[in-house]
Amino acid sequence: MTSKYYMPTRVISGSDCISNSSELFKTLGKTALIVTGAHSAKDNGSEKDVRMALESVGISYLLFDKVKSNPSVACVKEGAEVARQNGVDFIIAIGGGSPMDAGKAIALLATQDIDEAELFSGNYKASALSVACVPTTAGTGSEVTQYSILTNDKAQTKTSIASECLFPAVAFLDPKYMGNLPVGTTVNTTVDAFSHAVEGMLSVRASFVSNTLAAESISQIMECIPELLKAVAAGTHAIDPRCRKTLLQASMLGGMVIAQTGTTAVHAMGYSLTYFKDIDHGRANGLLLAEYLRLVEREQPELSGRILKVMKLSSVNQFRKLMDGLLGVKEAISAEEIRQYSALAIKTKNIANCTFKLKEEDLIRIFEASFAG
Template structure:
């Protein structure tokens, strides 16, 4: 048995955890840049709670609320400039995966004068500013990972920056911040969290500890997806989804993702599908492929989800996700397959896919 495990983020999960643990931010500095999107942090109440907490601790703040969905290089450089002008001493990301990931890139750019190419190549000399993360969706787990996922137009896909210094120092998880989410976002982000745990479980880098966390996450999400009633989701169910999402984040912080994400990125970039939905569309077909090399682990995933077979897994995903009407041309299929094969994370798969495998996954997912 070999285990290498690290989770440097100090996690606070529960009602009013921001205000009750605001002193954790006092050690990080006296000036904070809050990084968020235009609406979610305000609508959820997380922004106002954070402002109250900062005022309670005597910490000055400025707000950069211009983060795009699927943030671009240009977007994070604008945030980095805002951090420099404010002379921020730490960064607070509030929102879904986009603001949290962007906050990590901004933490780098706040103290480094580098080009976009140097950012993506991890060529910076000064350590990023400390990061505080407050998720308002239960999906990405970015609050406990060292990854920042950005949209890279020159590569026509999404790519990640990874460094231990990008782990948030503190994460505040309060289920009430997800109460304002519509069902579509709740479902998409829950499926994103599910795919994190599935890919981290069926993974060359998995170990007994990450497997334990992954199966716990899969079981929680499976139970909720089978029983949850759209538009009537309780705070308890929201809290459970947030907890499961965090577990999935801890898992992929150690293992990375796999084919689902590598292929899903293409559907997000070129077809504008929300990230979780893009992942969910191909999940059943990818599991069918992975079953060839890891039948026992695929069976454990099916069992943890409370299903009897992969057809039931597919039916469960169809139940919670909106329908997708995409018919990829031969040229698009070729492009998606080529770009997926270039993705680093497919090396994590017990059986790395070949071209014909990816074409079959696209076909089985009814995308062509």
């Protein structure tokens, strides 16, 4: 079988990497649109660092700080309009997955008119403004992927736009912006990154490169889990800065993985939990991951065994306990909801990424087992 690797984003990592590498912005253009949410990039200092770097190299910029969680098509169309009207050359997206995914979609829509149906069906030219990403959570990996995930109201889910033109030109990874993240956000984003790495190993597109990166991502996250469990127990946002750095690296590696492999059933099912029940995206994946791994163990024990070995765990039950410890009390879900979400998930393209054939009943059983106990 032919395997493929491609990830052309330049990744700059380390403390103060934005100010240390401000010259890089000059390679992207003369006028930037900063795309972010209303508050966090202001509070954590990342927006200020970007502004100062741009000013130091004489790049003018505008701010579009209207991105909310799970961005809508309306939001990115509005951002694209701002970009177009102001002759913006490139986008700088700052934040978690939502601003970064919005920033990429804005970069695409700024160069061409695409209606909603065509956007989700992939019917557009591979042309977009350049994007620089500054992740301020350690989860999505969007800073190194070709995906922009938007709310798709027609399909009642979140849908991934995928085009190689959406790979960011540059990603700046500085853990200092994550120092004050609430513990719930830290856990949910960590679990998202974890899910990317694990699902990457469970994808039919897994390759020797993606498996190498995924195994490292999983190992790095496993190292940080005791620290996270302590923070959860203490209800504190304070986490060892070395652990913050490790998590940011691991989430970037997870992004490099899914850029090759895509995601699997876990993401397909998790999207419903986010769309209908407003459960955070990372948490939604985390709630389902152990029970999907249990199904893999039944179908392909060698594969699940390899992943458990990387985690240094001896059973899926051990993994389930670990995730339960991180995620705490679970939401209620009805049998009717489970049927509805399973029917939606079985139709998604992520399901085709799984290494064995899944049936709707399999998804129902995963939902049931995940929310039980």
